[in-house]
Structures are given as C-alpha cells and as structure tokens.
Amino acid sequence: MPRVLVVDRQLSRTQQVVGADDTWRPLGDGGLLHAEVTSDRLEQFRAGGALGVDVDRTMSTAVVGAPTVEGAPMDMRGEDHPLPSLRELEPRLGGSVDDARDTGEGVLVGVVDTGMRAHPWLDGAYLASPNDFESSGTQARRQVVAASRRGDAGPDEAAAARSRRETGHGTFVTGLVLQQAPAASVWLERALDSGGNGLTSAVVEAATTLARRGVHVLNLSLGCFSDDAASKTVMRRLAEDLYRIRPDMVIVAAAGNIDGNDDPTTPQPFWPAAVEQVLAVGSVDDASSTTWSTWSNRGPWVDLAAPGHRLLSTYVTGPVALEADQPAVDYSGWARWSGTSFSTAVVSGAIARLMSARGITAHEAALALKAGELSTGRTEAEGEVPSVPVVAARSWDEHLIATG
Structure with missing residues (x-):
C-alpha cells in the first residue's frame, strides 16, 4: 500500500x-x-x-489518544457565560492591560491548527481565508437536508458527522494568544482536520505559507511522538527551512501530552518541539505551580512552562458531539480546556506582548522569557528534566467576572 x-x-x-x-x-x-x-x-x-x-507522520493537537474533548487532560465544559456586548469588548484593546504598549500591537502571530470559527471577541484580530474556517453544525444540517432532497444524503451525512466532531481547537488557541496580547494579529492556516489530525506535509506547507507572510511568532500547538532517527532529521530540516525564509521568527511548539500509562520520568521526544531551534512549552496546572501537570510531557529539550489546565478561551457556538455515541452539547462561545497546546498559545502571546512593550525582536523576547521575565517562578527539576521558568498567563476570566 x-x-x-x-x-x-x-x-x-x-x-x-x-x-x-x-x-x-x-x-x-x-x-x-x-x-x-x-x-x-x-x-x-x-x-x-x-x-x-x-x-509522512500524522501530527495531532496535543491530546492524549483519540481527539475527544472529555477526560483529562481534555477537560472541556461550557461556562454558561453570555457573549460580551460591544461595550464589554472594548477593554480587550486597552482597559484590560496595565500599559498601552503592553498589547502586542504590530506583532503578527501565525497559527497552524484546525479551522477557525467566527467569534465576537476575536473580530478584527485574526486573518483566515474561507478555506481555513470550520463549518458550523447548522451548515452541516443544511447540507444533509439539501442532500436528502437530491436523494444522495449518504456522503453529506458523513460530512455532517465530521462537522459535529469539530473541536474548535484553532479558535481556542487564537483566543488564548489574544488574551496575552490583545492588540496582536493572528493569521491562521488550517492544516489539521476537524478531529485535530493532519499529515506533516500539510503542516509544512501551512507553516511555510505563514513564514513567507512575515509572521513574527509561529505557534504550533501540535506534533507527534517518534523515536525514529529519521523523524529528528526531517523535523530539524523543517525548522531550518522555516528560519531560512524568516530568520527573525520564533517557532513555539507544544511539548505534547502523555497518558496515565506513560512514565513521566522517562520523557518522550515530541516533534517538532524537541528540535533544538524550536521553543518547546510544557504545562503546569496554574501560575503558582512548581510541578508539571501530571499529563504534560517533559524532557531536557523543554524550554518553558505555562499554565495549561482548564484555561478559559473562545470556542464554538452551537452543538458539539463529545463522543460519537453521545448527544451533542450546546456551547455558547466559551469553554475551558486543558493541554500543552494551550500552554504554547500562552507563550506565543507572551512573546508578542514583550515585543511591543519593549520594542524588541521575537528572538530577544524568547530569550527574556527563558531568563525569567513574566515568570511566576520555576518548575522543580525532575531527574534529567531541568527547571524552567513558568510564564504568567493573562485571562479574560477576570474581566468576565468583573463585568458580569
């Protein structure tokens, strides 16, 4: 075959x-x-x-096992918040930050991920082509109705089922980047399917497109486990190619998640995060944590940690089937989710934030984070796993509580 x-x-x-x-x-x-x-x-x-x-390995969002949205670390629940009004939206660009420069203004963050969903809190802050959007559950149902009238419902029923399983991962990641840097711009390229999986070749093409467009930060909340020497060679070449196109760009990638059967004392390389030229990010449960999240991959190649447990961010509006044999759950544009995918987005946004606040390059901002800037402390060393700074995370959660 x-x-x-x-x-x-x-x-x-x-x-x-x-x-x-x-x-x-x-x-x-x-x-x-x-x-x-x-x-x-x-x-x-x-x-x-x-x-x-x-x-051509399959890369996935940083999840454990099947790309479901139930069970640690993929714990996602709708928050029942009403969507903010336009008046409530205004602080995202100024009132929610301590310094007007501390917004990521002028910084372009590239995101390779699943598709995008429109969201009021993201309006005017992201770029995506029509092909980079996920279809909604409503669109899928309309496709089924139209197909049944034509007498060929079968293929479109499959499309509707795929739509119901769309995770909204790219929308969630984009929201997290903008929480850290509310005036930055996010350019999303879709390389993963609705289940959060895609071939390395698709990720390469999407990342190359973003590098050519001049992004300052490239967020890769995805990857694959492999102990094959060929994987390291190919992934290193990928990073070298991207930096050849855009030398002043920083690539930020998820360290990956492990399940309960894995031994965290024997770290597994997760690509492309494990490449030397890539800024690898693992997860802690909250800003005061000094220990890794139980499900966070770790290793001597991990550069930073950031909160990645039950973060609040933008999500889909409408039904999402958490499991194929379970009824869909209605979401109202918000969710909580966990994973190194989201720690990575926090760090990408923090780089944008430092760039605008201090007028420095992406590489200088990354070095500042590794030196402890915007840090709430350091993780504890675990054998061959070194201590790394924990990057502070901003959240719209406080704003929602304050304006609710």
Whole structure:
C-alpha cells in the first residue's frame, strides 16, 4: 500500500538511494520533498542508509489518544457565560492591560491548527481565508437536508458527522494568544482536520505559507511522538527551512501530552518541539505551580512552562458531539480546556506582548522569557528534566467576572 514520505533531499546518501524520480515533489520553499511509495520501497531506502527518509507522520493537537474533548487532560465544559456586548469588548484593546504598549500591537502571530470559527471577541484580530474556517453544525444540517432532497444524503451525512466532531481547537488557541496580547494579529492556516489530525506535509506547507507572510511568532500547538532517527532529521530540516525564509521568527511548539500509562520520568521526544531551534512549552496546572501537570510531557529539550489546565478561551457556538455515541452539547462561545497546546498559545502571546512593550525582536523576547521575565517562578527539576521558568498567563476570566 502506498505510503507518503517526507524526504530531506540535502543528504547525499538519500539522493543516491532515491535518485531523480519525477514523482518527488517539493514541500514549501525548503529542502523537503515528498512522494507516495510502497512500504517495501520505504524499507529499501532505509536499508540503503537513507536516514533522511521518513513516513509522512500524522501530527495531532496535543491530546492524549483519540481527539475527544472529555477526560483529562481534555477537560472541556461550557461556562454558561453570555457573549460580551460591544461595550464589554472594548477593554480587550486597552482597559484590560496595565500599559498601552503592553498589547502586542504590530506583532503578527501565525497559527497552524484546525479551522477557525467566527467569534465576537476575536473580530478584527485574526486573518483566515474561507478555506481555513470550520463549518458550523447548522451548515452541516443544511447540507444533509439539501442532500436528502437530491436523494444522495449518504456522503453529506458523513460530512455532517465530521462537522459535529469539530473541536474548535484553532479558535481556542487564537483566543488564548489574544488574551496575552490583545492588540496582536493572528493569521491562521488550517492544516489539521476537524478531529485535530493532519499529515506533516500539510503542516509544512501551512507553516511555510505563514513564514513567507512575515509572521513574527509561529505557534504550533501540535506534533507527534517518534523515536525514529529519521523523524529528528526531517523535523530539524523543517525548522531550518522555516528560519531560512524568516530568520527573525520564533517557532513555539507544544511539548505534547502523555497518558496515565506513560512514565513521566522517562520523557518522550515530541516533534517538532524537541528540535533544538524550536521553543518547546510544557504545562503546569496554574501560575503558582512548581510541578508539571501530571499529563504534560517533559524532557531536557523543554524550554518553558505555562499554565495549561482548564484555561478559559473562545470556542464554538452551537452543538458539539463529545463522543460519537453521545448527544451533542450546546456551547455558547466559551469553554475551558486543558493541554500543552494551550500552554504554547500562552507563550506565543507572551512573546508578542514583550515585543511591543519593549520594542524588541521575537528572538530577544524568547530569550527574556527563558531568563525569567513574566515568570511566576520555576518548575522543580525532575531527574534529567531541568527547571524552567513558568510564564504568567493573562485571562479574560477576570474581566468576565468583573463585568458580569
């Protein structure tokens, strides 16, 4: 059965094994190629020493197991808040911050994620093409009705089911970035499906597009576990390619989540966060925590921690099926969710916030965070896992309480 590969064409041994095959196509503007080959052919590449050849791995949002929204750390519940009025929305751009410069104004944050949903609190703060939006449950139901009238409901029923499972992950991440830097701009590129999964090649193309557009911070609340040496080679090439396009950009990526069967004392590399050139972020439960969230991956390659437990952010309005065999739950535009995906968004927003407050570059802001700026303390060291600063998180939760 054909398997899609990602290839580093800069490795001379890989070039010798792969040869000049017209089926190999470039990804983005860098040194990666991809093609579909058989499993036997893949083994021939590796047997011949082509360590730069890797399967086109599935990347996912930083979740445990299946992309559901129930159970730790994917604990999500609607908050029953009414959506804010326009008057209540005004403080997002000024009144909710201590310093007018401390807003992320002029900073562009790129987000590679699932699709986007429109939300009143995000209006005017994000950019997304029509193809980067998720369809709503209402749209899906209309598709089913229209299809049934045509007598071909089957395929559209499947589309409706996929729509009901849409997680709103990209909308949630965007809201978290803007909580930290309310006047920043977020440009979202969709590379993951409604369940939060997508091929590395799709992530590469989306990230390359954002780098070409000149984003200052690239947020990757996604990744994959792998102990294959080829994964490290390919992921390092991905980071190098992106920095070649946009040298002054900082890539911020999730450290990944682990489930109860994993031993946190033996950290697992999660890509691309584990690449040296990428700022890797793990989770603590709250700003006063000095220990990692029980489900947060960790390792010597993790650079920062940030709160990632039951954060409040923007979400979908309408029904979402938490499980395929359970009735949908209605949400009113807000939710609480947990995961290193969201710790990552906090750090991306904090970088934007520091950039505008101090007039510094993204790399300088990242170094400042690693030196302890905007920190509430440091995590405790755990064996080979070093102590790292915990980045403070802003929240609209306080504003909602104050104006409710």
